Amino acid sequence: xxxxxxxxxxxxxxxHKQIPSSPVVPENDNTVLFNTAGMQPLTPYLKGEKHPLxxxxxxxxKCVRTNDLDEVGDATHHTxxxxxxxxxxxxxxxxESIAWSFEFLTDVLHIPVEKLAVTxxxxxxxxxxxxxxxEIWKSLGISEDRICYLGxxxxxxxxxxxxxxxxxxxxxxxxxxxxxxxxxxxPKDDRWxxxxxxxxxxxxxxxxxxAPLKQKNVDTGMGVERTTAILEGVDDNYLSSIFKGYIExxxxxxxxxxxxxxxxxxxxxxxxxxxxxxxxxxxxxxxPSNTDQGYVLRRLIRRIIRHENKLGIDINGEFLSKLINKxxxxxxxxxxxxxxxxxxxxxxxxxxxxxxxxxxxxxLKEFNKVALSSTKVIDAASAFHLYDTYGFPIELTCxxxxxxxxDVDVDGFHERFxxxxxxxxAGAENKFKSGLAGTSEIETKYHTVTHLLNAALKIVLNDKNxxxxxxxxxxxxxxxxxxxxRKLTDEEKKSLEDLxxxxxxxxxxxxxxxxSKLDAVKSGAEAMFIEKYxxxxxxxxxxxxxxxxxxxxHVESTSELHHFKIVKEEASSAGVRRIKAILD
Ligand code: SER
Numbered sequence: 001x002x003x004x005x006x007x008x009x010x011x012x013x014x015x016h017k018q019i020p021s022s023p024v025v026p027e028n029d030n031t032v033l034f035n036t037a038g039m040q041p042l043t044p045y046l047k048g049e050k051h052p053l054x055x056x057x058x059x060x061x062k063c064v065r066t067n068d069l070d071e072v073g074d075a076t077h078h079t080x081x082x083x084x085x086x087x088x089x090x091x092x093x094x095x096e097s098i099a100w101s102f103e104f105l106t107d108v109l110h111i112p113v114e115k116l117a118v119t120x121x122x123x124x125x126x127x128x129x130x131x132x133x134x135e136i137w138k139s140l141g142i143s144e145d146r147i148c149y150l151g152x153x154x155x156x157x158x159x160x161x162x163x164x165x166x167x168x169x170x171x172x173x174x175x176x177x178x179x180x181x182x183x184x185x186x187p188k189d190d191r192w193x194x195x196x197x198x199x200x201x202x203x204x205x206x207x208x209x210x211a212p213l214k215q216k217n218v219d220t221g222m223g224v225e226r227t228t229a230i231l232e233g234v235d236d237n238y239l240s241s242i243f244k245g246y247i248e249x250x251x252x253x254x255x256x257x258x259x260x261x262x263x264x265x266x267x268x269x270x271x272x273x274x275x276x277x278x279x280x281x282x283x284x285x286x287x288p289s290n291t292d293q294g295y296v297l298r299r300l301i302r303r304i305i306r307h308e309n310k311l312g313i314d315i316n317g318e319f320l321s322k323l324i325n326k327x328x329x330x331x332x333x334x335x336x337x338x339x340x341x342x343x344x345x346x347x348x349x350x351x352x353x354x355x356x357x358x359x360x361x362x363x364l365k366e367f368n369k370v371a372l373s374s375t376k377v378i379d380a381a382s383a384f385h386l387y388d389t390y391g392f393p394i395e396l397t398c399x400x401x402x403x404x405x406x407d408v409d410v411d412g413f414h415e416r417f418x419x420x421x422x423x424x425x426a427g428a429e430n431k432f433k434s435g436l437a438g439t440s441e442i443e444t445k446y447h448t449v450t451h452l453l454n455a456a457l458k459i460v461l462n463d464k465n466x467x468x469x470x471x472x473x474x475x476x477x478x479x480x481x482x483x484x485x486r487k488l489t490d491e492e493k494k495s496l497e498d499l500x501x502x503x504x505x506x507x508x509x510x511x512x513x514x515x516s517k518l519d520a521v522k523s524g525a526e527a528m529f530i531e532k533y534x535x536x537x538x539x540x541x542x543x544x545x546x547x548x549x550x551x552x553x554h555v556e557s558t559s560e561l562h563h564f565k566i567v568k569e570e571a572s573s574a575g576v577r578r579i580k581a582i583l584d
Pocket of ligand 1: 085
C-alpha cells in the first residue's frame, strides 16, 4: 500500500474524517499564487469556523512552491509535492498528536525508534518551554539525548513574521545514512532529515500582534516525496518509486543514463512535468501567460523544453506528451480532475511547446553570441532582447548564463521590462482615451458593452484568466483584445452574443462606487492597469455579472444597449484575439 493510503487509513482509525485535496491554485485567496502547505485551505477553521466534517481531519494536499525553483535539480527539491496532514480543530492536542505520530512511524511504517529524533520549542515571551511535548516523547521511548530544544527560527510555524494562525511545533527527524546512528541528536548534522512537523497552533498573528486563537489546534505536515524515498532506502528522491518511471522514460528518449552531467536536466524535466500537469489539470484552467500562475506555468514548460533540448530529446516528438500521460495515469486515482482534463493539459503543453520550439534554436544561438561578447555580466538590453524576441523568461537566461559562469543584469532587465510595459500601456490608454474623448452616446454604450464582453468571455470560454488586453471604441464599432490561444468557433461566438443579449434584455443596472484600490481588488473587481490607478478608484458594477475598475462613462442600465452582434473575430498578436462588434 502507498504511504498516502497508509496515512489516511491510520488517521481514519483514530476518528479523523478524510477531506479532499483543495486545488493547488487557491479558490478564494488571491494573496498567494499557489497552496504551499496542507493547512492553507483550512485557515478559517483553524481560526474557529466550524468545519462541516467535524474536528478531526486528514488529507493529502497538492502543494506547489516556487520560491526555490532554482534549487530544483538537486536530489530533494520539488516544485510540486504532496503533503500529508492531520488536524485537530480544538479537539486533541499534544498528547494524542505526538503519540499517534510515533505509532504511525514505528508500528505502521516500521521505522526503528533508534533512527528517530525530535526537536521541541525552547520557549519565548508568548509560549513557555515545551517540557510537555518533551515528556510525551520520552514516555514513548525517545531518549533525552535525542530531544533538542530550539527557538523560533526552527520551532515556530510558519515564522514570527507571517500573518495567520501559528504556533510552536515539534519536528521529527530520521537518520538518513548507513553510518552508525550517533547517540546524541545534532540538528545541524544533515544526515538527520526532518520528516514530520506537528504544529500546536495557538495564536493568530496580524498587524496588531499575536492573539490567542479561540481554540487550540494541531496542524501536522509530512512530505510524501521525502518520506517515500526514506522508506525505500534511497537518498535521491528521483530514485524512489514516485519518480523512477519518469526518469526511465527520459533515459529512453534521450538515450542517456541518469548519471553525472545528465542528472540535473532529467530531474528538472521530471519535477516540472509533474507540476505542469497538476497546475494545468485543475478546473481553474490556468494557461501559460506573462502574469501570475500563468507565468509560472510558462517558465516551467519552457524550462522543460530547454532541458529536453540539452539532453538531445526531439522537442517536437512525442516524448513530452508521453510523460504527461504517464503522470496523469499515476495520479488520476488521487486527483480525478486530471483524467477529466487530460486533453486540456496535453493541449496546454502542446501549444506552449509549439510557440517556444520555433524560437528556441535561434534564441540559443543569439544567447551564445551574447555570452561570447560578455565578460562577466550579460547586459540588460541583451537579456530583454532574448525575452522580447525569443521568448526566453529572464530566469532561463540566468540559468544559461550561470552555466557559463556569467551573471545577468536582472535589475536592469526589470527596469526595461517595466518601461516597455508602461509604453505599451500608455499606448493602450491613449487609444482607450481617444476612444472616449468627447464621448458620444453611442460610444458610451460601446464602453459598457466592453465590460459585458469581458465578463461573457470568461463564462463562454470557461476560463477566468481571460482579460482585456486592449480596447478601442469609435462611433461605428467596438474593438476588444483578450488573451486566448485559438480561433473562436461559430458556436462560441453565438453563445457570446446570446449571453450578452440576455443580459441586455434583463435590463441590468449599472452602478458606480468609489473605493480604495486595495478594496476594489479585494472585492474581485477586474483591473487592467492596476499600478497606474489612483489610490481611490471608481468601480462599475453591472447587475451581478461584471465588476471593473474604470473611469466611465457608462449607460445607466443595459436595456439602452439594444442588441449586440460580433462582426469579426481574428488574431491580434501571438496569444491575443480580437473581437470587433457592433450594437444594432
Ligand atoms: N503547516 C506545517 C508545515 O507546513 C505543518 O503542516 O510544515
